[in-house]
Amino acid sequence: MGDVTAAGQQPEPIHDVLIIGGGINGCGIAMDAAGRGLTVLLCEQDDLACATSSRSSKLIHGGLRYLEFFQFRLVGKALAEREILLHNAPHIIRPLRFRLPHQPHLRPAWMIRSGLFLYDHLARRKALPGSRSLRLGPDSPLKPHIVRGFEYSDAWVDDARLVVLTARAAASHGARILTRTACIGAERRGDLWQATLEDRRTGRRSTHLSRALVNAAGPWVAELQQSTIHCQVHHPLRLVKGSHVVVRRLYPGEHAYILQNEDDRIVFVIPFENDYSLIGTTDVDYQGDPAAAAISPQETRYLLRVVNAHFRQQLQETDVLWSYAGVRALADDAHGKAQAASRDYTLDVDQPPGQAPMISVLGGKITTYRRLAEEATDQLCGLLQRPSRPWTAGAALPGGDFADPATLAADLHKLYPWLPDTLLRRFCHSYGTLTHELLEGCRSLDDLGRHFGADLYAREVLYLIQREWVLEPEDLLWRRTKLGLRLRPAEVSVLRDYMDIRTRWHAADHS
Ligand SMILES: Cc1cc2nc3c(=O)[nH]c(=O)nc-3n(C[C@H](O)[C@H](O)[C@H](O)COP(=O)(O)OP(=O)(O)OC[C@H]3O[C@@H](n4cnc5c(N)ncnc54)[C@H](O)[C@@H]3O)c2cc1C
Structure with missing residues (x-):
C-alpha cells in the first residue's frame, strides 16, 4: 500500500x-x-x-439496448459472464428484475418481445428467471396512462x-x-x-x-x-462521460425500471443502498481530465425529465442528494452518436x-x-x-464462497446475535464470509469500538485500513462502503482525525 x-x-x-x-x-x-x-x-x-470502476450504473448485464445496434456477440458474451459472476461473488452481485414500461410510440411491442426473447436465449441462463409481459395496476408508481410493460432479469453489482x-x-x-x-x-x-x-x-x-x-x-x-x-x-479512442443522480427512494420493492426516452436512449432507475434510488445515465462526448468529470446541470435536468415523464412522483433538482460522473474509454472513432459507440x-x-x-x-x-x-x-x-x-x-472472489445469501445471513445471525439487523445485512452484502474475519474475537456490540455515526464502528474502519488499502476517509465512505450518504459532516471530521493517526501507524508498520 x-x-x-x-x-x-x-x-x-x-x-x-x-x-x-x-x-x-x-x-x-x-x-x-x-x-x-x-x-x-x-x-x-x-x-x-x-x-x-466506481462510477458505473452498477449492472452486470448483457445490455438489452445493444441488441438495437446488432451487437449480438457482445451481448451473448456479457450474458454468459453474468451467470459466472453471480456464482463467484453472491455477496456483492445479486439478481435484479427490470420493469420496462411500454411506450408504443417509441418501440412497438413485437420489437420489445423479440429483443427480450433474444436476451433470454443468447446465453445459457440458469440462475435467473426469463422475461414476461406485465399489466401495471393502480399501485404502480408510474403514471396512470402506463398500463402495460415487460419484465426481465439482469444483476446488480457493488462495482467498487x-x-x-x-x-x-x-x-x-x-x-x-x-x-x-x-x-x-x-x-x-x-x-x-x-x-x-x-x-x-x-x-x-x-x-x-x-x-x-x-x-x-x-x-x-x-x-x-x-x-x-x-x-x-x-x-481510435473516444471518451464519453456518463452521470448519475441519487434521490430518496422513489417506490417500494426491489425491482428496477428501464425507461425509454424520445432520443432513443434509455435511463435506469435502480434501488440503491436500501433508502435511495439511483438514476442514470447520460452519454456526453468528453475532453479534459477524467478525474475532474462531474455532472452538468443539463444532465441533471435530462435525467429528472425522463423520470418525471414516467413516475407519478415529480422530482426537482433540490431532491438530488448525491451525483457522480464517470468517463468511458471506448475503442471507437468519433463518428455517430456517443450512445451507439461499442x-x-x-x-x-x-x-x-x-x-x-x-x-x-x-x-x-x-x-x-x-x-x-x-x-x-x-x-x-x-x-x-x-x-x-x-x-x-x-473461482469465488474473497468472501463469495457461499451458495445462498439468506443462509449466510442466518448463520451470521446465529454466531453474532448482538449484531443489529441493518449492520448484519450490510456486512453480508459487503463482506460475505469475510465477515468472520472482520468480527474475529467480537462478542458484543461494545467490542466493535468507537461509533462514528450511521452504523460505522472502529472495528470496520481498522479492518478496511489493514485489509483493503483504505488511506483516506473518501476511500471508506464512497468506495469500500457508501456510508458517505449517511454520515454528517461533523461525523466525517471525527472519522478523518481518527483515520489520520491509524493510517500513519499502519504505514509505519509496513514500511
Ligand atoms: C456512466 C457509466 C456507466 C457504466 N455502467 C456500466 C454498467 O452498468 N455495467 C458495466 O458492466 N459497465 C459499465 N460501465 C463501464 C465500466 O464502468 C468500465 O468499462 C470499467 O469500469 C473500466 O474499468 P478500467 O479498469 O478500464 O478503468 P478505470 O476504472 O477508470 O481504471 C483505470 C485506473 O487507472 C488509474 N491510472 C491512470 N493513469 C495512471 C498512472 N499513470 N499510474 C497509475 N495509475 C493510473 C486511474 O486512476 C484509474 O483508477 C459504465 C461506465 C460509465 C462511465
Whole structure:
C-alpha cells in the first residue's frame, strides 16, 4: 500500500508484469496473472476503483439496448459472464428484475418481445428467471396512462467492492498492489521495461523492471501511452462521460425500471443502498481530465425529465442528494452518436521484435472484466512463453464462497446475535464470509469500538485500513462502503482525525 521502496535502498525484483491502473480491468488482470504464477506489480495513482470502476450504473448485464445496434456477440458474451459472476461473488452481485414500461410510440411491442426473447436465449441462463409481459395496476408508481410493460432479469453489482475484492484475490496469489502510486515514466530496455513510480503521498520515486507492461489506465490509456510511455495507440479512442443522480427512494420493492426516452436512449432507475434510488445515465462526448468529470446541470435536468415523464412522483433538482460522473474509454472513432459507440473491448498488443511487450486495454464493461482479464493473461503467458491454464471462471472472489445469501445471513445471525439487523445485512452484502474475519474475537456490540455515526464502528474502519488499502476517509465512505450518504459532516471530521493517526501507524508498520 503505497510502500514503494526508494530507488537505491534495496534491489527491486524483476516482475513478470507491471500493471498500470487499479480499476476493474487492471485488478482483474492482476488476479488472473498472479493466479497463473506470474509475478505481478500493480500501481494505482489514487485509490482502487477511484475512477470509472466506481462510477458505473452498477449492472452486470448483457445490455438489452445493444441488441438495437446488432451487437449480438457482445451481448451473448456479457450474458454468459453474468451467470459466472453471480456464482463467484453472491455477496456483492445479486439478481435484479427490470420493469420496462411500454411506450408504443417509441418501440412497438413485437420489437420489445423479440429483443427480450433474444436476451433470454443468447446465453445459457440458469440462475435467473426469463422475461414476461406485465399489466401495471393502480399501485404502480408510474403514471396512470402506463398500463402495460415487460419484465426481465439482469444483476446488480457493488462495482467498487468488486474491484477491491479482485485486488485482494490478486494479493492473496502474491501480487503486489501499490495504491497512491503513479507510473510517471516507462521505457523499454531491450526485453525488459523500466518504469518509474511515484508515491503520491510522499513524493518518493522508485524504479522497477518488468518483462511485460499492461496499460489499464481506463480513460487515461491514450494519454499514458503518449506522454509517459511514448508509444502510439493503434486504435481510435473516444471518451464519453456518463452521470448519475441519487434521490430518496422513489417506490417500494426491489425491482428496477428501464425507461425509454424520445432520443432513443434509455435511463435506469435502480434501488440503491436500501433508502435511495439511483438514476442514470447520460452519454456526453468528453475532453479534459477524467478525474475532474462531474455532472452538468443539463444532465441533471435530462435525467429528472425522463423520470418525471414516467413516475407519478415529480422530482426537482433540490431532491438530488448525491451525483457522480464517470468517463468511458471506448475503442471507437468519433463518428455517430456517443450512445451507439461499442462497449466491447480491444486488447492492443505492442511488441517490436526482440523488445518487451505491452498490452493496452481499450473499452470494455465491468460485466466482461473477467473475460477481458482471461484473454489478456492468455496473451501475456504466450508473449512470456509461460505455460498457463485459465482458472478464474470457477473461482469465488474473497468472501463469495457461499451458495445462498439468506443462509449466510442466518448463520451470521446465529454466531453474532448482538449484531443489529441493518449492520448484519450490510456486512453480508459487503463482506460475505469475510465477515468472520472482520468480527474475529467480537462478542458484543461494545467490542466493535468507537461509533462514528450511521452504523460505522472502529472495528470496520481498522479492518478496511489493514485489509483493503483504505488511506483516506473518501476511500471508506464512497468506495469500500457508501456510508458517505449517511454520515454528517461533523461525523466525517471525527472519522478523518481518527483515520489520520491509524493510517500513519499502519504505514509505519509496513514500511
Ligand atoms: C456512466 C457509466 C456507466 C457504466 N455502467 C456500466 C454498467 O452498468 N455495467 C458495466 O458492466 N459497465 C459499465 N460501465 C463501464 C465500466 O464502468 C468500465 O468499462 C470499467 O469500469 C473500466 O474499468 P478500467 O479498469 O478500464 O478503468 P478505470 O476504472 O477508470 O481504471 C483505470 C485506473 O487507472 C488509474 N491510472 C491512470 N493513469 C495512471 C498512472 N499513470 N499510474 C497509475 N495509475 C493510473 C486511474 O486512476 C484509474 O483508477 C459504465 C461506465 C460509465 C462511465
